[in-house]
Amino acid sequence: MAVRDYGQYGGVTQALELVGERWALLIVRDLLVGPRRYGELAAGLPRIPTNILAARLKELQAAGVIRRMPRSRVIVYELTAYGRELEPVVLALGAWGFKALGDPRDEQIITPDSMTIDLRSAFRAHVAADLPATAYAARLGAADLLIRVDGPTLDVSRGDGPVDLAFASGAGIRRVITGELAPDRAIETGVVEVLRGPGDLLQRFASTFHLAA
Secondary structure, eight states: SSOOOOOOOOOOHHHHHHHHHHHHHHHHHHHHHEEEEHHHHHHSSSSSHHHHHHHHHHHHTTTTTTTEEEEEEEEEEEEOOOHHHHHHHHHHHHHHHTOOOOOOOHHHHHHOOHHHHHHHHHBBBHHTTSSEEEEEEEEEHHHHHHHHETTEEEEEEESOOOOOOOEEEOTHHHHHHTTOOHHHHHTTTTTEEESOOOHHHHHHHHBOOOOOO
């Protein structure tokens, strides 16, 4: 049952009644990366009050967007097939919002799930299809990600593995993705630190992940 009733009949209105409450789409965003335990969702959204997280999960379940599932003796939340239909909506919204990003405020953090979705929003499969398969280890703020690009296929995960280029950056990686800062200049100015591998592969990364400012 919808928490908020806008008093209008239409698809957009219905969508907002289902997922328009504060924090709801961020929960969906994180579950698009993969199933999460309650504690993992709370850790990924450090400012959400526990009562609000519990309420949003209950509402999203009632709407058929998510479900609770047992996995390895714990309960996880995951998107239903209906919920996964929100992926192109969330990616498009992320691409739209990414263009308006400025420098982060002091209290803002980069989470692995938020950066994963930003990378998926910026991924240009048609460009990657013509490039050699490449793996990147990216340390972006507190988020350590393993990014594998193989033709038009993108896989972003946490963990270690063999990579062609390992680099570290912070919120300044936004300037590389939007094309505001050339990859070589990003390295020269310290916005991006190459940890191992040839630095010129950052140009391939910038070509593969791009959202025009």
